[in-house]
Amino acid sequence: MKSVPVRIRPSQRLDDNLLARFERTHLRCRAEMEHWLEAVPHAAAMLCFKGNDLQLVSVNKTFYSSFLESSDPDAEMPYCQDWRERILEVALADNVSSSFELRRDGPLGPEYFSCTAGLLPSNEEGVNLILFTAMDRTSDRVTERNLRRELLSDGLTALPNRTGFGEEIDDRLRNTPWAGNSQFGIIAIDLSRFSRVNESLGPMAGDELLITVAKRLKSNLRQGDVLARIGGNDFAIFARLNNGLSDCLHIVQRVKDALNSPIRLSDLQIRVDCAIGCALSTSLDDDPDDVVRKAQAAVKIAKRSGKVEIYRNGVLKEAQRRFSIESRLRTALAQGDLTLAYQPLIQLQTGEITGFEALARWNDPDLGNVSPCEFIAVAEESGLITPLGRWAAYEAAQALSRWDAKFGQALPVGINVNLSPIQMARDDVASMFEEALRYSGVSGKRLTVELTESAIIADPDKARKLLVALKDLQMPIAMDDFGTGYSNLASLHSLPIDILKIDRSFVSTMLEDKDKQAIVRTILSLAESLNLHVTAEGIETQELAHALQSMGCGHGQGFYFARPMPENEAFDYWRARWNFETI
Incomplete structure (x- = not known):
């Protein structure tokens, strides 16, 4: 494969005689090196670093088709800057090798390459020969992304599951601008008597009920709120609260309104009752998982009282004590x-x-x-x-x-x-x-x-x-x-x-x-x-x-x-x- 120069940085135009000069001064067995690069099953290139100048010497066919064939030599290629800087780090620090991942926008979406840069022996002082390889990992990353999506979402309703709910909350807290007096709340929703639907109409009817409830709840959310299915018949809403408890109660009313009309299953109309428990953060620094647990503790009280319950201080401690009692009682009985x-x-x-x-x-x-x-x-x-x-x-x-x-x-x-x-x-x-x-x-x-x-x-x-x-x-x-x-x-x-x-x-x-x-x-x-x-x-x-x-x-x-x-x-x-x- 003929060596092809590539524009490494906008301010640098490679000399057309670069490869010839490099061959005369550094590479006596140029043909052998091209054979070595062609033997590498993925994209590979040879570079020379001399006098603070990084130059591309030779590439194999895979590298050419992946990085050079469709590129305009005069166009700026932002992704080149990434691996150029990593290779310079290797050369300047005399590191034996370095590994990194390169991401670029391709015609079908993001493309990912697993890259390595390693120093080769050189007989000339001040000259570093560097072997650069790039393995296409796009399909692996797509598979990982799909698997992660499945792990973080509920397969029935397509809503975030308990783990995905936590990540969605973290993302909102990190990447959304919040006013100084803002806080967030968690609204936990438990569908009452759901097990009776499964027992009397079968699990398919129960699934249909969950899907319908999820659609109704989602259609009544405000922009920026997050709805998740965190259990079998348990849903939760992450809500941004600019006016504290009043905002929270407003959302609760929207939830009630969404579930107020009966749901038709087969030839029956089912009225969905639910227990609702709420927990409000004291500040944006509160642990979201802790607030979710508080909302779940409140919804347990709501199931007994039949009313909307707001978490009170001490309720979570009571729930944790009940859990400790259950665990210790099981041991005591044994x-x-x-x-x-x-x-x-x-x-x-x-x-x-x-x-x-x-x-x-x-x-x-x-x-x-x-x-x-x-x-x-x-x-x-x-x-x-x-x-x-x-x-x-x-x-x-x-x-x-x-x-x-x-x-x-x-x-x-x-x-x-x-x-x-x-x-x-x-x-x-x-x-x-x-x-x-x-x-x-x-x-x-x-x-x-x-x-x-x-x-x-x-x-x-x-x-x-x-x-x-x-x-x-x-x-x-x-x-x-x-x-x-x-x-x-x-x-x-x-x-x-x-x-x-x-x-x-x-x-x-x-x-x-x-x-x-x-x-x-x-x-x-x-x-x-x-x-x-x-x-x-x-x-x-x-x-x-x-x-x-x-x-x-x-x-x-x-x-x-x-x-x-x-x-x-x-x-x-x-x-x-x-x-x-x-x-």
Whole structure:
């Protein structure tokens, strides 16, 4: 291939005799060098650096067709300046080699070359021979760009995914001019009851619903806002806020308006409800990921409250604590670190201890004593309530068995075990209690199940079948927190319930509140009519105990009698009161 000069810089026009002069002074085997360049499978050129002057000596066919053939010798080629400067760095610094990437605008779009410049031995002082190669990487870069686009976007809606959302936010914050008082906000949107669409109409209908929602939301965005699908049925909006919360609430209203009209799926019209949570940055320096997490924490509260929620300080810490509790609780269940405490149930007329209520307790090495209200709520939310409930049932039955062994015969007491509505819906509860009784050798009459009114109302037919199965095991059934739910006389009469437990909210202040005292009397009268036993919770004073006794209440529990205590202390407490002290 004949050597071709190239214009390296606008101010320099190469001498036509350059190659001949270079051949006479530097390259005795010119033909051999041309053969070497042609042996290189990609673009290659030989350059000479002498006296601060860089000159092109020889090129192969690939280099000529890629860089020189279509070029006007008199035209300025900006991309030449890039690799010329890198080659000069090699020559001036006496670097053995250097690698870099060259980008130029081609007829079909950007073109990319992976370039190397390496020094060759030279016999003449002050003269550097440089081998320059350029490998076409355009197809690789296009493939990488396409793969990156797929990694950063949601394949169903073509919106940015969670990762792409973060990059879009970073790009807006870096490359968009912001006024001094500007801030940004994240609006998190959770589609309510989306799983029901999948279950009833199938996943294709669910996909169609998501696509339609995405289109509606996107059509209502302002210029510069970013919409992303960050989860299965979760969307998020990055919004520029010039007027703080008022701008944010304006966007929320646009979201509501977009989803207000029903969406047609097949022959059905579906109304989309959503929970919306918002978080506002305090400054443009805030970590966007942190603001997104705050918005997601707010939307969880919105799902419970049914209202638009704005993130408040402390909510994220609460969410992080719930996550820590869930993680530690999972470990505690696996390692057997939870215990049961037992609070006595007292026969108010005689003072006899007729049983105990088993209450879960957890002392974690890192979190300390965690309240049952806290970790049971987390267990129900995370699904850990099933293994937790199973552990409690087995452990309570085993405790009765150990007490019997200590006493030498079956104790005349039983244990009440709480049953969560979540476990009731997801677990085979009847089989669980059957196993607990069989493994412990305890009669079903001594293990009472306590369930709340909400567990029955959620699925009355399933609840009735379960209660019948538990009655087949001879287990008593207690309705806990009675008076706070939605029970009616028909459900009480039709279900095999044995005990009503009056909620402490009525009992603890009934001496000062005549209305609550009337409610307690009504419940006692109702229970007597239905031939049900009654236990009053929250008895904390002797006056309350005597008042309930005089009203005809059969049993009570509360701090006046005893606080929940460990298994061994509970057994000792029962044995010490074996003579049936009066209250």
